[in-house]
Amino acid sequence: MPGALLGTDHIIAFLLHHFYLLYASLILFSAAELITGLCLMAGFLTRAAALVSIGLSVVLMLTFGWQGATCIDEWTMAACNLAIGATLMLGGSGAFSLDSALLARKPALAERGWFRWISGALPLPMRSGIFQKFALAVFAATVIFNVATYNYYRGSVVTPFHGGPVSPSEHHLSLTDGVVLPSGAVRFHAYLDGGTPAAPLDVMRAALKSHDGSVLELWDGTALSHLPASAISNEFAYDRFAPGQFGLRAQMGAMATIKLPAISAAATIGNHRPAKLELRTVNGKAFNIAVSAE
Incomplete structure (x- = not known):
């Protein structure tokens, strides 16, 4: 797809x-x-x-x-x-x-x-x-x-060779619709639209950050690997986002709305004006999305 x-x-x-x-x-x-x-x-x-x-x-x-x-x-x-x-x-x-x-x-x-x-x-x-x-x-x-x-x-015809509009080797996450709920939970839509289908993507860390870069809320690999089934609404019954052994795991083409539950009261939008959610993968690559209050 x-x-x-x-x-x-x-x-x-x-x-x-x-x-x-x-x-x-x-x-x-x-x-x-x-x-x-x-x-x-x-x-x-x-x-x-x-x-x-x-x-x-x-x-x-x-x-x-x-x-x-x-x-x-x-x-x-x-x-x-x-x-x-x-x-x-x-x-x-x-x-x-x-x-x-x-x-x-x-x-x-x-x-x-x-x-x-x-x-x-x-x-x-x-x-x-x-x-x-x-x-x-x-x-x-x-x-x-x-x-x-x-x-x-x-490429290689009128432009130099390139890896293509979608990388066949490096995973890529498209993140949209990021919101911070009144409870402090964060909801967003994720689409794994790049990379090899031969291996899944592993998200090892999610962090809600303020405008100055300070971390307001952190979900480590343990928290992500224990997300309840109700927190992930997959759009397809085939390639899916799901809790893995070391974090959040996704297969190529997976698309889902994900809700990260509040761990502390620090992430309320009124007090700290969080600016973005950052997802970091097992290979250290980061994907960001701006978030706002619902």
Whole structure:
């Protein structure tokens, strides 16, 4: 979900909130890949299968390009498959395809426009000049989409190489909606939107600080590891925030509203005007959010 392009992250989030749709979509997507692949290998309805293959490739490239070694192979295969699909859509299938065998068995199909559009046994029903322009447009669209998405994810085209809009190695927390409740408890929304899914993020320390940097309230690893279940409201049933052995633990893509209970009376907003909440991870990286009274 983090780093997915053109709003596809919202689609993924919607599916994660509706398991029955997620389950159905996984089956349908896998079935589409299987059927399309079989049609392309056999040369059956080649152009229609190639067009579906292009659509599948575009979806994969928009959703799987950012996670480094975990998913860059998916992006690479999809980028190659996009070019292959475009080529087969234009050129059709070979003499030993099922499309050609079907045409040999039923020559009348050559006069059917729909057959020429969706199979690969015959050239597309276009004049030579129009086909040339169409082929160049498909070629340009394929190259631009492949190169532009790679440049966005990793650079090396018109910009230097970079780690991507979302780091595939270093965890990153986006913190929003920070408030200090009248009781002194702190509530905030956290989203682990960067880093490797191969390892969780561990928050070892949370501190509520005033404008001058003095600590008003401190939750150490022991306090975070003993947060009650009611203090963490996860948005997804899969990757989650949860108390860990040494603090607060989160899996890649986890999103939750978290409430840190007041330990002392020092954090009331009226007396000390706290300015920010700081979360510090096991590797010493700090993430901050401004907080205000509810």
